[in-house]
Amino acid sequence: xxxxxxxxKIARLHKKHADKRTAYQWIVANKIVRKADAISVEDLNIKGxxxxxxxxxxxxxxxxxxxxxxSAKRGLNRSISDASWGALIEKIEYAAAKSGKSFFKVDPxxxxxxxxxxxxxxxxxxxxxxxxxxxCGYEAHADKQAALNIKTRAVKTTx
Ligand SMILES: [Zn+2]
Numbered sequence: 001x002x003x004x005x006x007x008x009k010i011a012r013l014h015k016k017h018a019d020k021r022t023a024y025q026w027i028v029a030n031k032i033v034r035k036a037d038a039i040s041v042e043d044l045n046i047k048g049x050x051x052x053x054x055x056x057x058x059x060x061x062x063x064x065x066x067x068x069x070x071s072a073k074r075g076l077n078r079s080i081s082d083a084s085w086g087a088l089i090e091k092i093e094y095a096a097a098k099s100g101k102s103f104f105k106v107d108p109x110x111x112x113x114x115x116x117x118x119x120x121x122x123x124x125x126x127x128x129x130x131x132x133x134x135x136c137g138y139e140a141h142a143d144k145q146a147a148l149n150i151k152t153r154a155v156k157t158t159x
Pocket of ligand 1: 115116117119120133134135136137138
């Protein structure tokens with residue numbers, strides 16, 4: 001049996017950890033807003049966190065999902081990191097509004113598969129961290145490339 005004093009201690013540690021994360025997120029949010037003239041992010045609500053946590057039909061059919069629970073665990077980890085990401089985004093949005101800077105949420109569809117130079121969408125252009133366009137040969141870090149697409153989408157909404 002775990003004593004209530006022990007449980008209180010655990011609860012306190014959880015709170016301490018959450019407080020630290022919140023404080024850190026405010027530091028990051030303020031830093032981002034200070035450095036930028038405008039901020040654009042992928043709108044996670046468009047995809048929906050629920051859909052991501054669902055196991056793929058193939059996983060269920062082949063028993064992979066039920067056998068080792070890997071897919072379920074991945075979904076859970078993903079939703080936890082999404083929640084944390086969402087909390088950071090909220091702080092950035094707040095900090096941007098406070099300092100009068102523009103904040104955009106854009107459709108995240110294909111941001112990592114679209115070439116920011118020629119606009120061709122191809123999953124084969126992406127190799128992990130590297131992006132090499134199968135159409136025009138443009139090379140970039142995959143995250144930077146996706147960020148450029150997010151920026152372009154934000155700019156489009158203003159014109
Ligand atoms: Zn291209």
